[in-house]
Amino acid sequence: QKEVEQDPGPLSVPEGAIVSLNCTYSNSAFQYFMWYRQYSRKGPELLMYTYSSGNKEDGRFTAQVDKSSKYISLFIRDSQPSDSATYLCACANAGGTSYGKLTFGQGTILTVHP
Amino acid sequence: GAGVSQSPRYKVAKRGQDVALRCDPISGHVSLFWYQQALGQGPEFLTYFQNEAQLDKSGLPSDRFFAERPEGSVSTLKIQRTQQEDSAVYLCASSLPGQGREKLFFGSGTQLSVL
Numbered sequence: 334q335k336e337v338e339q340d341p342g343p344l345s346v347p348e349g350a351i352v353s354l355n356c357t358y359s360n361s362a363f364q365y366f367m368w369y370r371q372y373s374r375k376g377p378e379l380l381m382y383t384y385s386s387g388n389k390e391d392g393r394f395t396a397q398v399d400k401s402s403k404y405i406s407l408f409i410r411d412s413q414p415s416d417s418a419t420y421l422c423a424c425a426n427a428g429g430t431s432y433g434k435l436t437f438g439q440g441t442i443l444t445v446h447p
Numbered sequence: 448g449a450g451v452s453q454s455p456r457y458k459v460a461k462r463g464q465d466v467a468l469r470c471d472p473i474s475g476h477v478s479l480f481w482y483q484q485a486l487g488q489g490p491e492f493l494t495y496f497q498n499e500a501q502l503d504k505s506g507l508p509s510d511r512f513f514a515e516r517p518e519g520s521v522s523t524l525k526i527q528r529t530q531q532e533d534s535a536v537y538l539c540a541s542s543l544p545g546q547g548r549e550k551l552f553f554g555s556g557t558q559l560s561v562l
Contacts, residue, residue: 436492437489
């Protein structure tokens with residue numbers, strides 16, 4: 334079993350819908366939680382970054398981390414066709430050489446159709 | 448440049464050939480990472496440099512994989528005697544020192560196909 338599990342989808346929604354993306358993880362040492370967006374033939378781009386538990390909002394995007402259940406979520410409000418991409422969750426330990434050693438989920442393919 | 452630059456963009460190799468993949472990180476970013484992304488999967492960590500020092504190479508799949516960053520800027524990932532299972536996108540990422548160093552900036556990757 335992988336340390337970070339993510340439903341690969343694909344997920345298809347109409348424009349304007351609220352999108353919910355989720356991951357679970359098994360490593361209790363993870364302290365940093367991130368969501369990356371990856372367009373086709375491009376590298377991952379950091380969307381949201383959270384330390385420990387809690388919520389973080391940035392425009393149409395909200396990230397939630399529940400360390401008690403080892404569950405992380407990304408919500409996209411008023412989804413747009415330009416949001417169509419693969420969304421990757423990532424987790425990392427704190428300190429030393431661990432901080433950039435991200436463990437990624439498989440990625441969820443999202444399509445927002447007009 | 449403004450972002451992480453990787454070259455070549457695409458590389459086709461015959462099985463058994465050696466390949467070298469280049470990464471030019473964002474100026475001022477002391478940390479540099481290599482990741483491997485198989486088709487339909489998330490990236491997997493290969494190795495990490497802080498300046499010229501390779502501090503973690505635990506993700507390198509075999510001794511055929513070798514990475515260097517001799518002057519603390521440009522890095523090269525070398526794969527010797529390539530095998531078909533090496534086919535993947537190789538991503539380079541860099542980050543700033545200090546606070547926010549967990550935030551990685553990725554390049555577009557090199558897509559390696561081994562025939």
